[in-house]
Amino acid sequence: MSAPSEQDTTTATGMETDRDTAPAKNSPAAGTRVLPADLLERRTECPFDPAPGLESRRGQGAVQPLPLLNGARAWLVTGFEEARAVLADRRFSSDRVRYREATQMPPEEAAAQAAAIERGEPVCPAPIEARTDGMFVFMDPPEHTRLRRLLTGQFTVRRMKALEERITEIAVEHIEAMKAAGTEADLVPAYALPLPSLVICELLGVDYADRARFQENTAVALNSHSTPEERARAGGELYTFISELVAAKRANPADDILSGLVHEAEPPLTDAQLIDVALVLLGAGHETTANMLALGTFALLQNPDQLAALRADPGLIDTAVEELLRYLSIIQLGVSRIATETVTVGGVEIPAGATVVVATPEVNRDTRHWTDPDRLDLGRERAPHLAFGHGIHQCLGQQLARIEMRVGFAELVTRLPDLRLAAKAGEVPLRNDMLIFGVHSLPVTWA
Template sequence: MADHSLTKKSPSVSTTAMRRILPVDMVERGHGPFDPPPGLRGEGAVRPLGLLNGARAWLVTGFEEARTVLADARFSADKVRHREATSLQPHEVAEMEAASAKREDGIFVLMDPPEHTRLRGLLTGQFTVRRMRELESRVTEIAVEHIEAMKAAGTEADLVPAFALPLPSLVICELLGVDYADRAEFQERTAVGMNANSAPEEQASARAGLYAFMRRLVAGKRSNPADDLLSGLVHDADSALTDAQLVDVALVLLNAGHETTANMLGLGTFALLEHPDQLAALRADPGLIDNTVEELLRFLSIIQLGVSRVATEPVTLGGVDIPAGATVVIATPEVNRDPRYWPDPDALDLRRSRTPHLAFGHGVHQCLGQQLARVEMRIGLGELISRLPDLRLAVPAEQVPLRNEMLIFGVHSLPVTWS
């Protein structure tokens, strides 16, 4: 899941900034919608990367090298104390000095231990086995409800707004404890704020409204706690989190658990429909669904580029010397296609032996909600395939609009039909 917050304070790189500093062939997919951008491919598992803002970074495309970066404490995730090349304007390139500001926010995905350890530990305590089991039953109810609504409305639908987006949105509502009466506002603001087709002023307004919504939600949990994750954090005697930190945490969970899963559901369905032999194998053997989820996560790797880290001291990685202060960017789509690790890595093979991939990261920052994401994909795709046995694209594949301009890759819409 993506490490991006919706708060104004987030130092994570914006979509516009990412496109401004990277060559087009490193952002836009090449000849096929499911393959990594062609610019990610090249010689060496670690290589220098010249950015269009004049800065220099290092690109990691090797699986083992990427795991090293994500697990080695010498590579920092703290983008407040360590300026990174991907977040700089051209005139700032010469000013890449570490800041010493005290972290008072709750954006734990952009923190190092011990600050990250404390916040992560508080959240881990809320992802209980009981809560995950209850959410699993709700995922099934939500998936079935939306598929049956699609069928009742006719024989065609855009799968993104009809299914892929609302499923994780409603699950996040369950997780955070959003009241049923408030879910329409929550979903509307979330949809507009994350929709690339929305005007910039509409996105800004929606995100500001979402931040205000979260502040009201946190305040409500302080006065009227319920059995949900946010209430648990608010009233955890050991947390002592401020309202601002709680809002940050909630928005990180929203962004990481909503947009990523929604795009995996949309793009994953597209990939299965475009690989009819693999879809037929899954229909013939529904027991392949767990393997299907893992292979789609590896094969699609929807984070356009991947997470970045800052070297806090000189490090030799894959035989390449990385200087202190350097930004290291992990090319997740290419890392998950490393031919040294997977045979025939560019093929979608639902029967491939299950091996670890980096779709959810690695090390202390490995995605906290990865099991929930797997549940949403397993149930969502499983119900979709079983309840719509002749599901197919309603337009030629080349007419499906891709999210090339977004940090999280996927499809803007997926017109489908059935008999």
């Protein structure tokens, strides 16, 4: 995902909210602790490839059982067509309030659910008449439909394209600042992070001077090693920050997306809904694209023939962006759904109540869909990928993300024609501790 995303549990702040206390519970970051480690940690020697556990499972079926460390059994989807089928099927739920995901269960609950599934008992969703929160990434229709429609009205293709000139200004400004400061820089704080952060702040009407308040807390929420206490503190601070922002927009509206949601939604959104929606947009709007810009640059520098091809033919930039999205697939293991009834996918029966994990990094390298998918090829004929998801939860900010990456990569390779790593590739710190993969820093030089 990139930009404001709707790719399930690994986007936004990585949390659900409690209407009374606001901060995190049932965090997807915490859920990674019950996943086998080999499915999450990419190798230093080949950081752009899927985790070794995914590669080792190749050939074992496009849909296969996935034992979890809490004793539950989920289902892993690694095939492209099978993944599309799951993400488009309304019998697979995104609702984390009505349905429990296996990765969030303590061992005793996992054992009880496994026994119920074995007995073929029907799934009983939590008895909630209607959702009153705004966490649309964890919703099914009809609640999801209303919020999605409101947001789609704000993220129009025309509005996104109109931003291209401003995005170019931001990119050029930061590249020139890097050059003025010397011949070396850490590309993450100097370029990759501020570019999408500035854009999403301007879109939402957030003072960029406040960026540390949401960037640091979002990082804690997305860190799989954060303790529940750390995650709760970060969630509380984020919630307070957004609450203040919503109150300010209600009192003094401006020409930004959040003001539009505050004053134009019919029927009006509550403060609780507005806060949740803003948390999703602000968190996802800088984390994902920032990591694509940094990791994508790293990948280009490690594939000099592809970088040279892009420099020689700037017209490759659109296909280059799509290929990098496919090749890198930064949403770590992927996205998840819960089967609300027994469903057969790829010839495999998935029982009602089971959690299905769509392994996006592996799905986007399905050999039945791409030739030589483990190779970065900027000239590859374009084909659909699932980096932005699929179905009703497909990333609503994908056009913005594409523009940010198209401009970000193009300006970088054009204005710094001798850009190269300033450290050994094996020394670049990988974000294996984060739900959104990338690099913590990327030392580069152009001297």
